[in-house]
Amino acid sequence: MSKPATMRRMPLIAHVDVNCFYASAERSFDPSLEGKPVVVLSNNDGCAVTRSPEAKALGIPLGEPWFKLAPRAKEWGLVALSSNYELYGDISARVMELLGRYSAWLEVYSIDEAFLGVKGTPDELLALGRTMKTAVRRNVGVPVCVGIAATKTLAKLANKWAKNNPAFDGVCHWDSVAPADRESLMGRLSVIEIWGVATRLTKRLNVLGIHSILDLSRADPVMIRDRFSVVMMRTVLELQGTPCIPMEEERIGRDQLIFSRSFATSITTAAGMRQVLSVYGQQASARLAKHGLQAKVLTAFAGTSHFNPKDTSYPSVCVPLPMPTADPVLLTRAAHTLLPHISEGVRYARAGIMVTDLRPTGNQAPLALFENPHEERRVGTLLDDVTRRYGRGSIGLGHAGIRGGPDWTMKRDMLSPRYTTHWDELPLVKAA
């Protein structure tokens, strides 16, 4: 007798992610951090984006600004580190390579998370989860948890449960848990814990009397689609065990590139803004060239601080480029069209540019008439070109070209070594 369809073993989703990834990555190379409260700071040493369990236990909220933490760091024994993306990127690649050995169906979802298509009996799945967890710990040195369920949304929820409940030992197979326990969990957790639901949607759901994940899982998907969106309907169906969010193919290329920074000291003059926009133009050019892409549209923007609600100003311009280009001269010129919208004396806390409508270089067959005279030149020539056109100091690699300009460079005062990617920063191992 064949099993009913619902009993047949369908492929499931395993969600694997690294516990407090940046802090764990730092720890894997500096064992002296073990057991200490550690936070990793955002760009500019702005705020705590990752906390070790000890830092969480101190009650440090996610996103807490460093200037509020700094005065108490010593008393807490708190270690703060600037984010070291080179290190994290390298560790991430090693984790993903390892996970790829356990399933050919791997979707790298973010720097520290992956979904894997998996099959097997409940016992086999639990064993697979434990194997992956142990392997990553042993081979890469960072802790992961695993959630396994019929849908991505439930797999992420199972993972969160595994992280927060030591009884799981880091691996939760949703369907192996007693239904009453699952309902109890879903009844206790707010909808804001679900993937895809944040503060705005939580408020709107609450108005309808939907507070817990259990409430949402019992809502009528069609009503949810009508009152919210297909996205939220998919979430409801996924909570009910119906897969709606498919595994994705690896994306090649991007739809947009953004270059944007907050300034260590705000910019108050058009001249200062011109310099910053020039650097972004050059960076955009270099990145587009690296990916073999050209842009058709450039948006430039600036803004005052969100944290100072008076005299706010968020000027922006959207510039269609005359032809798809990665040329720093054209990009910089387009970025400079923001300048007439910049008011002297206004304190701009950040600025940036975004290039969109990207396409592979050389995909079009341009008429010679419209060819860009700068397109064929080499980078060195291009930099000379920009400097000649816009004046010394208008552009440069990093901040080298804007000496004497405002201090808008990134603050990274507590950077750890790039242990794995730079020979001169390799960790030293002392044999006993």
Place this chain on the structure above:
DNA sequence: CTGGGGTCCT
């Protein structure tokens, strides 16, 4: 003194 880079849907 409070990050930066993305995607998708309406």
Place this chain on the structure above:
DNA sequence: AGGACCC
């Protein structure tokens, strides 16, 4: 174009 979400 803007608003929501993600990490």
